[in-house]
Amino acid sequence: MSADTIQEQLVKYLADAHSIEEQALTQLRAAPKIAGDERLAAAFAEHLGETERQEEIIRGRLEAHGADPSKLKDLAGKAGGWGMVLFAKAQPDTPGKLTAHAFSYEHMELAAYELLRHAAEAAGDAETAAAARTIAAEERRMAERLESRFDGAAQASLRDLDPEDLGEQLDSYLADAHAIEQQAAGLLEKGPGLVGDEALAALFQEHLAETRRHSEAVAARLQARGADTSRVKDAALRLGALNLGGFFGAQPDTTAKLSGFAYAFENLEVGAYELLKRVAARAGDPETAELADRILAEERAAAARIAAGWDRTMRLELAGRT
Numbered sequence: 328m329s330a331d332t333i334q335e336q337l338v339k340y341l342a343d344a345h346s347i348e349e350q351a352l353t354q355l356r357a358a359p360k361i362a363g364d365e366r367l368a369a370a371f372a373e374h375l376g377e378t379e380r381q382e383e384i385i386r387g388r389l390e391a392h393g394a395d396p397s398k399l400k401d402l403a404g405k406a407g408g409w410g411m412v413l414f415a416k417a418q419p420d421t422p423g424k425l426t427a428h429a430f431s432y433e434h435m436e437l438a439a440y441e442l443l444r445h446a447a448e449a450a451g452d453a454e455t456a457a458a459a460r461t462i463a464a465e466e467r468r469m470a471e472r473l474e475s476r477f478d479g480a481a482q483a484s485l486r487d488l489d490p491e492d493l494g495e496q497l498d499s500y501l502a503d504a505h506a507i508e509q510q511a512a513g514l515l516e517k518g519p520g521l522v523g524d525e526a527l528a529a530l531f532q533e534h535l536a537e538t539r540r541h542s543e544a545v546a547a548r549l550q551a552r553g554a555d556t557s558r559v560k561d562a563a564l565r566l567g568a569l570n571l572g573g574f575f576g577a578q579p580d581t582t583a584k585l586s587g588f589a590y591a592f593e594n595l596e597v598g599a600y601e602l603l604k605r606v607a608a609r610a611g612d613p614e615t616a617e618l619a620d621r622i623l624a625e626e627r628a629a630a631a632r633i634a635a636g637w638d639r640t641m642r643l644e645l646a647g648r649t
Contacts (some may be wrong), residue, residue: 346400353408367617386595420484427598433470435591445641481605593630
């Protein structure tokens with residue numbers, strides 16, 4: 328990739344980062360009001376100030392390159408932020424859904440800034456690389472704060488629930504987990520044919536086998552509990568996977584973007600299983616809690632393997648081999 332092309336790619340990564348921050352700001356301004364837990368609300372409020380500074384920094388780096396934020400990307404980001412807030416508010420377990428999705432979003436931001444740093448270093452832009460490194464550290468700390476609040480989020484989600492309804496709520500969490508695994512399988516089936524990184528493609532194929540086992544195990548737990556998977560949820564998320572496959576296939580930097588998104592999605596699954604484990608314990612179902620723990624270990628390992636390959640993925644991307 329020529330020097331001019333690398334500079335153009337860097338500006339695109341900066342514009343993407345700005346739109347991500349706009350989406351984050353939309354979410355964070357609403358999140359404390361619907362968090363349902365004081366410590367969780369405080370974590371969102373604290374990160375709002377950090378995110379406002381991050382947006383200013385990225386805007387400044389765009390200006391340094393003679394560019395402006397993308398109005399279209401920023402508008403889409405804000406719309407996505409409102410969509411997440413409305414989704415969380417519409418759920419009977421708002422604190423849990425909000426925390427799981429915010430946990431995933433922080434990891435998407437972390438991935439975006441790690442990839443931005445690589446692009447900045449390749450372009451010889453030390454200031455942008457330093458900014459990306461600093462912001463990535465802040466996103467990582469926020470993800471850690473959210474992870475420490477899973478207990479509170481689960482308690483807030485179940486606080487007003489009649490003990491007799493805990494079993495039904497657990498079935499709902501299991502159905503959600505099955506639907507997420509269906510979407511993961513759809514993405515992992517398409518992923519190897521979209522990326523130009525052989526090691527990443529192999530990772531997707533390996534994790535697809537794990538994901539299918541996860542889906543079967545969750546379905547078996549539902550059956551053991553006398554419940555069933557949700558065809559509506561499964562179909563909706565499977566369709567979402569197909570749509571996302573088309574979106575990533577149309578990007579000029581498919582490999583990098585899909586790598587970052589897959590990392591965030593693995594952490595969405597982590598959030599879902601962290602909550603499932605707690606709901607299962609509250610409902611007195613140790614078998615489901617143990618299953619959630621086993622799957623959690625594999626989702627965390629898959630996320631770590633994706634992140635470990637970012638250096639290689641970006642070298643290939645910027646070398647024009649993808």
